[in-house]
Amino acid sequence: MKGRIAAIVMCALLALYLVLTGTRAVQFVLTGVPIAVVLGIALIVLPIIGVAALLFEIRFGILTETIVRQLEREDELPVDDVARRPSGRYQREDADAAFPGYAHAVEEAPDDWRAWFRLGLAYDACGDRRRARGAIRRSFRLRRVSRAEQRA
Missing domain, CATH: 1.25.40.10 (Tetratricopeptide repeat domain)
Structure with a gap:
């Protein structure tokens, strides 16, 4: 559940970032100054790469959850009997x-x-x-x- 909440928060932050940088990017491009145009284009392209990476991670998480549920139904998940630290990580x-x-x-x-x-x-x-x-x-x-x- 923590992973799902983290993904939702990341999506919300990314949306806010896209809005803020998108408006600034358009302003840079509209100046017509070559370096400002390049910066504006970078501000448009880099967030698109970020969105693609986020979508890949979300897809990975959804597929993983789907397989875990399927293996649970089939009683094929490994037994989780490995000792854990107080933090919850495995020994x-x-x-x-x-x-x-x-x-x-x-x-x-x-x-x-x-x-x-x-x-x-x-x-x-x-x-x-x-x-x-x-x-x-x-x-x-x-x-x-x-x-x-x-x-x-």
């Missing part, structure tokens, strides 16, 4: 000890999107966010292929 040593089982499951079934998703959760528990996102994105692709094959 690194315990997460590292549980990791090989998830890596082995992916080696055994490299086309199983569920195994890749669980591996992503294991990477996240170990603190490796970059690999966690990569494994989860791979699970998205494999799931999409699996669903297309089922429809065909």
Whole structure:
């Protein structure tokens, strides 16, 4: 829930930023002074890049939630029995000890999107966010292929 609230706050802040910089960008472009025109264009282009990045993150979050709910219904989510610190983060040593089982499951079934998703959760528990996102994105692709094959 904290992630969803953070995303809503970020969207609201981005909208405010777009309005404020958009008006300033138009003013810069309308001056006709070359450097001001370049600044105005930059003020238009950079927020568009920010919006695209935010949309990718929102899509990632929505797909992740969808898969978690599906795995919950199928009783396929991994058991969350790794010890946690008072902050709520996983104990690194315990997460590292549980990791090989998830890596082995992916080696055994490299086309199983569920195994890749669980591996992503294991990477996240170990603190490796970059690999966690990569494994989860791979699970998205494999799931999409699996669903297309089922429809065909």
